Every structure is written in C-alpha cells, then in structure tokens.
Amino acid sequence: MKRNYYLLAGLAITGVLSAVTLLGFFWTPYDSAAMSADKFLAPCPAHLFGTDNFGRDIFSRVMEGAGTSFLIALCTVAIGAAGGVLLGAVTGYFGGLADEILIRVGDALTAFPSILLALVVISLLGPGKPVNLILSLGLVFIPSFARVTRAAYAEAREVNYVKSVRLMGASHARVILVHILPNTLPVLLSALTIGFNNAVLAEASMSYLGIGVTPPDASLGYMLSEAQSVFGRAPWYALTTGGVMILFLFGVGLIGEGLRSREGDAL
Amino acid sequence: MKYVFRRLGALLLTMFLVSLCTFAAFSGISGSAAEARLGTQATPERVAALREELGLNRPFAVRYAEWLSGFATGNLGDSLTYRQNVGELLRDKVLVSLLLSAMSFALIVLCSIPLSLLVVRLTGGPLDAAHTLFNQFCMSVPPFFTGLLLSWVFGVSLHWFTPGAFPGLSRIGDALRFLLFPAVAIAIPRTAMTVRMLRGTLLRELNRDYVKTAISRGSDRDTVLRRHVLKNALTPTVAFLAQMMAEIVAGVIVVEQVFGIPGLGRMLVVSISNRDYPVVQAIVVILAFWVVASNTVADCINVRIDPRLALGDK
C-alpha cells in the first residue's frame, strides 16, 4: 500500500503542537501573566517568541492561549458532533416527516455564515463568557454534522445487509449503533477534521472581535487583536501567534486530506 | 419561468421564517435588556413606562408586522445606543458591506477559474503534491490574520491606504482601492477552497463517458474542455459559489473590524456588545437575505444551464 504522506505529515505537525499545548496546561517557561521590564524584546533564546508590551513572555502566552483555543474548539466539536450524529442517525435511519423537516432546516441553516449564527446565539445568551461561546458555537455546528450523518444513514438503510440484519431480529438501536455507525466513521472522521478547523477559526474570529474569550482568559484570537495594536513595535507577536494557529489548522487540514485520499476519493 | 417563480416563493418563505425567528428571539430579551439599562433606578413604574415607550406592550404579531414592513419603508425602529432610526443608521453601511463582499466574490471567481484549469493540468505530475500542500496552507490562513498583515504592510508601512480611515462611498475610486486589501484577505482561503472544489469537479467530468465520445470524434483535449467539460462543471460550481457567499459574509464581518471599515459587520459587533437589539436583528436579517438571495439567483442560473434540474424539482 502506498504511504499516506499527507496523513503522516498532518499527524506529525498536529502531534507536536498538541504536545506543547498540553504541556502548557501544567508548565510554561514563564508565568504567562507576569509582567516585567523587558518590554518588546525580539525573539531570543530566553524568550523564543519575544515579549509583548507588558513584558510578558509570548511563548508562554501562546502555549496557554492555544490551550484555551483548542479546548474550546474540542468542546464545540464534541457538542456539534454528538448532537449532529444523534439527530442525523435517527432521522436518516427512520426517514419520514422528521427527516424531511430536518433536511429543510439543515439546508437553510448551513447556508448561513456560521459566525453570524454564533453571534446571534451568543448575543441571546450574553457575550463574554467562555461557556456561552462554547454553547453558541456547538449549537451552530450541529446541522453540518447532522447532514453528513443523515446522508450516510439514509444510504445505509437501503443497503441489503442492513435489511437482512433487521430480518434476523436485531433491534433498531442495535442496527443504528453496531451495524451502521462503524461504516460511517470514515466520513465522520473527515467531517470532524473540517469541523474542528472551522471551530478554531470561528472561536478565533469571535475572540478577535472581542465577543468570545475576554481577559483574563486568553485565546489565540484574542491575542491577535492585542498583537494588532502593537504590530509596529512587536511584529513577532502577531506573526508567532498567527503562525502557530495557521500551522495547527494546516496540520489538521492535512489529516483530513489524508483520510479522504485513503478513502480513494479523488476530491 | 415557472421554476423562477417557485424559487422566489421559496426565498420569501425562508426570509419570512428567518425574520420571524430572529424577531421572536430578540423580542424575548430586548425587554430585559431595556430594564437592565435602567440599572438601579428600575422601579416598577419606570419599567412600565419604558416598556410602553419601546412598544413592548402591544401584541407580538402587530409588532412583528410593523417591523417587517420597516424593511420596505426603512422604518425599523430606533437604535437604543445611537438614538437614531435603524434604517438611516444602516443605509450606507449596507452599501459598504455589499461592495466589499462583491469585490471579494469577483476576486474569488477571477482567480479560481484560471488557477483550477492550471491545477488540473498538474494532476498526476510531480507538482501535484506541492499544489495540494499550498492549497491546504492557503485554506488555513484566517482572513483576519492576512488582513492584519496587509494593513500593516500596505497601510502603515507603504501608505497605499490608511487603515481605519475609510474614504466613504462618495469618493468611490479611493473607496474601491481601500476595499481591495480586505477583499484580498477574504478571498485567499476562499479561493483555495474554490480551486480545490473546481479541480475535483473538472477531474470528475473529464472521466465521464461523453469525454471519450468527444475524443473518438476527433476533438483535442482543449476542445473537449471548452465545448463539453466546462459547461458540465458549471452547475456544481455556481451552486458552490453561492454557498461561498455565506463564507464571504463571515469574512466580511471579521475583516471590517481589522481594517476599521464602517460596514454592517462592524456595526453588528458593536451592537452586540452594547446589547442594541433593534440594530442587531436588522443586520442579521439583512445579511441572511443577502446569502439566501445569492442561493436563489444561483438556482435560477443553474436551471437555465441544465434543464434537467427543473424536472428533478417536481
């Protein structure tokens, strides 16, 4: 079998970044909130990514900010995937009126900019709290997962082996969970990578806009909005923060690419 | 023609539902928001007076109908922060945002079509993997990061434009030059997505039997592409580009903040922070209309290209 270089490269990039991010939950080179007199230091061995306008170590802040960003993205995708898969599996498997309605609503919702929907939900819940951010983004991601799952289940429902399993007396729940779910995994995994990237981007955008994560918490998006105001003095702030985010999105994107090429999909 | 009317009907129905949901959701909280505004002075009498002033005591259906008709007459109620009519407040901003998304859209279309034709030629060659990596990389760059770089390089360093000082639509030449940079920031990842989709579509079409037939009649590759493949690839592309409009609007919302463009996106963000719900709900409906309308236009274009679509839809 041909080596799947996209998948390997993606896993390598994502793996290294995740490891460093995970480390950031327990240990950072400096206290990320500690201010010092060393303002606007360019990247050097002591401060890999330099320091910001308060003399804080940017590398430590990026480690923590990435942690916040990815944690929020993970929770978001978890809510979106759990809700979407459940909804999609049940409606796709049973069909009927609920299915029709879900398709229509889903079509209408996926046509909307996800950020706009998330902004609406968060303005209803009240902006500024991470929990509300996760909830609003999670809700917004449900339709896209429901759509993918529904399609896979609607297709599987018509396949003969599913029919024969039913005839052998398997319950609906068993067919849904044991017989069909494993077959939808490849599609679902690819959808997860895309959904995760969208979640990171959406969180970053909203925090950049000042509606998502707000101080004292920091996420990559919020840090970029800080970095913009000091770009003239410390361009490395924006470049390193943005670079880490792009690299992570790139890595996850490559994993998705690898998964799809393994499926033999030319797209 | 019947198809077009049916699509228009669906458009109106969708917008009716969208506006109803939006209005219902926001009218639920705008009362409490108004009370919050009074703060410590919130005696029951004052609250009642405020509710009366905001018209919150009248039946929901009446308020909704009034608000909906406001999209035609321009009277969408008053902003809570600016003490100004929402219609007047938004009029210029709508045009700015429309212009920005139209420019981004044009950039995406103009760049992705030649690029995807080039990329299709690379398929299977040594540069194929390089393209995939580059494409994946471009998709990973968030528009607000590109925007940040562009505004510093071309704005602050090279002085080609002044970030934050949008010249206004009356000086349309300057305005277009200003908007070119945010449009590029929005267009880069979207172009990458479009190229990727177009490449897949073109490759799929090139493998179809009718291509074999055309070659067996003596067409060369370019003729097959021009006469047959491009037209067949067009309908999925038009549908994809219409969906792209939603992505563009998402980009517009964020990038307006980066460049300090006085458009709907910036207004939306400010109004959410201010809990200025009359403004928020109007902007939501306007942006939603823009996206749904693009999809409707795409459907109508597609049914002219492919007559089979009108049959499938009963």
Add this chain to the structure above:
Amino acid sequence: MNTLLSIRDLRVRFHNRARDAVSGISLDIGRGEIVGLVGESGSGKTVTAMSVAGLLPRKRCDCSGTILLEGTELLHADRRTLRGVQGRSIGVVFQDPLSCMDPLMKVGAQVEETLLLHTDYSKAERRRLALEALAAVELPDPERVYASWPHELSGGMRQRACIAAAVVIRPALLLLDEPTTALDVTVQAQILALLKKLNRESGISMLFISHNLGVVRKLCTRAAVMQEGVIVEDGDTERVFRHPVHPYTRRLIDAIPTRDGRRRSA
C-alpha cells in the same frame, strides 16, 4: 477482397496489470464487411476496439504491432494524425448511450459535432446533414429530436442518435462496442436491423463487439472469437457456428439458450 483495416500482432499491456490485455492478435476487415468480435468480459475485445479508435491511455500502457486503416498507421500515430482519423474515418458507438452523450448539449449539436470538427460546411449545411442522418437511423420526427435534450429521449432513441452522430460524416469504419447490451431485447433487434440496413445501403464496414454470440450471428458476415487476449477462432459466421473448431467457441455456442429452453448439446 479489398482490405480496409488490418491489425497485425497487436499487443497491449496496461502498466498496472501483470498480463497482456491483448497478446498478439491479427485481424482484417474488408470493405463493406461486418466483423463480429466475441468473447467474455476481460477477453480483450474492447481493448482491441479502443486501440483502433485511438482511445487507449498511452501513458498507462505499452503497445506494439501495427494497425493500418487505408494505409495509415494508427497505433503509433501522433495525436494530430489520429485526430484526423477519429470521427472522420472511424465512427464509434459505445455501450451506454446515456452517459456517452453530453447531457447539456442538444442532440442535434452532438450529431453535428464531427462535421464541425472535420469539415467546412456551413451551419445550414450541417443541420441538413444531421437531419438526414437522424432520418436514416429511422428516428421519427428528426426535427424534434434535433432540438431535444438527451434526457428527453428513450434509451433506444438515444442509441439511434449516437449511431447517427457516428455515421453523419460517412466514415469508412464503424466501431460498435456492445451497442445493444444496455437496451431492451425488442429495441436490440430493431437496432441490429438498422445496422444491417446502414451497411447494405452505404457500404460502411463495421467491427461489432459483443459478448452475445446470438446477436453476432444475426448481424455479422464474419466472426472472431477472443479468449484471454488471443483470437482463438476466426471465419465466416455460419462456419464458426456450425463447425466450431476451438473448444472455447463450442462452449460459448452451447451456452446460448434455445427456444425450447434446452442447451444445444443436450
């Protein structure tokens, strides 16, 4: 007899296969002749036809031997020479008329395509010839078919239109790759009759590819039987049917169900 097409020692191997798809076959087709090429799927009959039509993916296979059509070598010809022959001297009809038509081009434009590519005829002239061709394949109301979309025609009508598109420019050779397999039995018989008529009236030569011996017997003057890339039997259709020499041919003939449902050998 005057030879139109002459295949000598044709050998084709795809890069991703261990075995030759076609391993050293020779076959002649005379002017006005209808030759049937029979064999089960994977026997190399379609690859043979594709070699003649210049449709082999050259990057993905090696081929040797010669294919001469009226003195022009086709197998190793450059693209330009090949394009001059494709459609002009050789018309091809494929198995599935639905997927082989461009779904977004009106039938008339597709029938005219070879005229557009190979001649300087005016638009009106092309239209006249296309309508003639549509009438020649016995399509009722050619004007209406000319202005139809492919999806508006039935399967049989589509295949007639495809035949019209292949013969509109009067090529010397018509390649038919299982043209009746995707059709109903009654429509199949009509198409066979139509092909026979075209051959009788315009003298066009045909290479008819099929896995169905019965169909070949109805249409072809000569039959060649292919097995695993080799022609195992070649001769007059009636001779091949009455006195098969090769055991594989005999097995194929035995497999044809007869009217009373029994096998011939029984």
